[in-house]
Amino acid sequence: MLFSSLVFLWYFLPAVFFLYFITKNLHIRNSVLLTASLFFYAWGEPKYVILMLVSIGLNYFFGLWIGRMQSKHRMRLAVTTCVFLNLLLLGYFKYFNFAVEIANSLLSCFAGGAYTLSFREIALPVGISFYTFQALSYVVDVYRGTIQAQKNIFHLALYISFFPQLIAGPIVKYHDVCEQIGNRQCTAEGMAYGIKRFSYGLAKKMLFANTFAATVDWMMEKPLAQLGTVNAWMLAVLYTLQIYFDFSGYSDMAIGLGKMFGFDFMENFNYPYISTSIREFWRRWHISLSTWFREYLYIPLGGNRKGQVRTYVNLLIVFFATGLWHGAGATFIIWGLYHGLFLVVERMGLGKLLEKNCFRGLNHIYTALVVVVGWVFFRADTLADAKVILHQMFTWENGIYPASLFVNPKVIFLAVLGVLLSGIAQSICPKLREHLYEKEVTKTVDIVIMAVLLFLCTMYLVSSTYNPFIYFRF
Known part of the structure; x- marks a missing residue:
C-alpha cells in the first residue's frame, strides 16, 4: 500500500485514526498501531508478513539472550550470530540472483562455462532493507549496553513494523x-x-516527482545513443529532481504520520542539493542511512582513528555497502564507490581547498556536477547504459529527438520551481524554511495550503494510474 494512494488516504488512514483516538489507553493504542501496521504490510504481499514476524521473533529472542549474558565473549558470539542471520535473510531475498550472476561469470572465465548455477524467481519483500537495519540496530544496542533488552515483544514488533517508516524509512x-x-x-x-508535513510530502511526490518520473521513464525507453547531449543532460537533471522529491517527499509523509501518533522521527533530508562538498552532501542526504552506517559500520571498523590510509579504506567499505544496500547490481555498487572516492579525495586535500575557496558558487557547481553524474549510474539499468548516457552528456551529439518531444511547459515550470524549492529559495528566505518546519503554530494560510495540496493530489490520483516509487525496491 502506498501513502500516495486513494486506499491509504481515504480508507486506511481515517480508519486507523478513528480506532486510535477513540481509545485513551496507550497499550490499546499501541495494539491498534501494531495491527494496522501488519495489515498495511500484508495489503500488497500477505505471505511476507511471515518473514517480518520471523525477523521480529529472531531479534526479540537474541535481544533477551544477549541482555542476560555476563560473559563478553558469549555476548559477542551471540550478536555476531544474530547479525549473520539477519543478513542471511536479507541476502537471500535481495542478493541471491546477483550472487548467482557473479558466480556464473567467474565460472565462465575459469571453467569455460562448463558449470552454471540456476537463477530463482525471488520476489523482493517491500522494505526488507529498512526493517532489517532497524532490527540490527536494536540487537547491537543491547549488546553495547546502550539500551535494555525489550521484554515486551509487542513493543519490539511495533518498532520494527510501524507503518509510517516501515517501507521507506527514515531508518x-x-x-x-x-x-x-x-x-x-x-x-x-x-x-x-x-x-502539514504529510501534505507537503504528498505534494512533493504527486505533483513533482511523478511528473519528472514520467518524462525520465519515457526518455529511458528510447535508444540512449540517439538522445543527444541536450536530452542526456535533461534526463540526468530531471532524475536528480525526481529522486529528491520522491524520497524526501516520502520521508516528509513518514515524519508527519509519526507526529500525528505522537512519535518524533529524525529528519532524513536537509536540502542536500545546496551542499558545497560531497562530504556535506552526505550530511544532508538520507541522513538516517548515513548515520546508521557511521554508527554501526564506519566506527566499528575504526573510523578515522587508525591513520589516514585506514580511514580511506573504511570510507570505501562503507560506501561500497551503501551502494549494495540500495540494490543488487553493479550500477549501485559503482554509484556507492563513486561517492566514496570523492569523499576520499576531499579528505586528501580537496576539502581544504573547497573551504578556502572565496567563490562559493564554484563549490556548489562542483558538488552539483558530481551528484548529477552519480545519479546516472543509479538510474541506468546497466553499466553499459550509464556509459552511453555519460558519453552523450560529455561529447556533443545532436541526437535525433528534439527536446520538445519530452518536455512541455508544465515540466519546465515544475523543474524550475523544483530547483528553487530544493534549497535555493529556503536559503535566500530563511523565514520560509522556518515556516515549513514550525511545530508550535499552524496558521490559517497553512490550512488553506494543505487543503489545496490535498485536493490537487487527490485529483491527480483519480485521473492517473502512474504512481511509481523509487525506494520501494530497496
Missing part, C-alpha cells in the same frame, strides 16, 4: 524511540504539524 534506531513507544503524548499542535 529509526531503537534507542531513539524506545521511550516514545511506552510513553508519548498526542497534542493538537503535533497533529497539525504532522498533517
Whole structure:
C-alpha cells in the first residue's frame, strides 16, 4: 500500500485514526498501531508478513539472550550470530540472483562455462532493507549496553513494523524511540504539524516527482545513443529532481504520520542539493542511512582513528555497502564507490581547498556536477547504459529527438520551481524554511495550503494510474 494512494488516504488512514483516538489507553493504542501496521504490510504481499514476524521473533529472542549474558565473549558470539542471520535473510531475498550472476561469470572465465548455477524467481519483500537495519540496530544496542533488552515483544514488533517508516524509512534506531513507544503524548499542535508535513510530502511526490518520473521513464525507453547531449543532460537533471522529491517527499509523509501518533522521527533530508562538498552532501542526504552506517559500520571498523590510509579504506567499505544496500547490481555498487572516492579525495586535500575557496558558487557547481553524474549510474539499468548516457552528456551529439518531444511547459515550470524549492529559495528566505518546519503554530494560510495540496493530489490520483516509487525496491 502506498501513502500516495486513494486506499491509504481515504480508507486506511481515517480508519486507523478513528480506532486510535477513540481509545485513551496507550497499550490499546499501541495494539491498534501494531495491527494496522501488519495489515498495511500484508495489503500488497500477505505471505511476507511471515518473514517480518520471523525477523521480529529472531531479534526479540537474541535481544533477551544477549541482555542476560555476563560473559563478553558469549555476548559477542551471540550478536555476531544474530547479525549473520539477519543478513542471511536479507541476502537471500535481495542478493541471491546477483550472487548467482557473479558466480556464473567467474565460472565462465575459469571453467569455460562448463558449470552454471540456476537463477530463482525471488520476489523482493517491500522494505526488507529498512526493517532489517532497524532490527540490527536494536540487537547491537543491547549488546553495547546502550539500551535494555525489550521484554515486551509487542513493543519490539511495533518498532520494527510501524507503518509510517516501515517501507521507506527514515531508518529509526531503537534507542531513539524506545521511550516514545511506552510513553508519548498526542497534542493538537503535533497533529497539525504532522498533517502539514504529510501534505507537503504528498505534494512533493504527486505533483513533482511523478511528473519528472514520467518524462525520465519515457526518455529511458528510447535508444540512449540517439538522445543527444541536450536530452542526456535533461534526463540526468530531471532524475536528480525526481529522486529528491520522491524520497524526501516520502520521508516528509513518514515524519508527519509519526507526529500525528505522537512519535518524533529524525529528519532524513536537509536540502542536500545546496551542499558545497560531497562530504556535506552526505550530511544532508538520507541522513538516517548515513548515520546508521557511521554508527554501526564506519566506527566499528575504526573510523578515522587508525591513520589516514585506514580511514580511506573504511570510507570505501562503507560506501561500497551503501551502494549494495540500495540494490543488487553493479550500477549501485559503482554509484556507492563513486561517492566514496570523492569523499576520499576531499579528505586528501580537496576539502581544504573547497573551504578556502572565496567563490562559493564554484563549490556548489562542483558538488552539483558530481551528484548529477552519480545519479546516472543509479538510474541506468546497466553499466553499459550509464556509459552511453555519460558519453552523450560529455561529447556533443545532436541526437535525433528534439527536446520538445519530452518536455512541455508544465515540466519546465515544475523543474524550475523544483530547483528553487530544493534549497535555493529556503536559503535566500530563511523565514520560509522556518515556516515549513514550525511545530508550535499552524496558521490559517497553512490550512488553506494543505487543503489545496490535498485536493490537487487527490485529483491527480483519480485521473492517473502512474504512481511509481523509487525506494520501494530497496
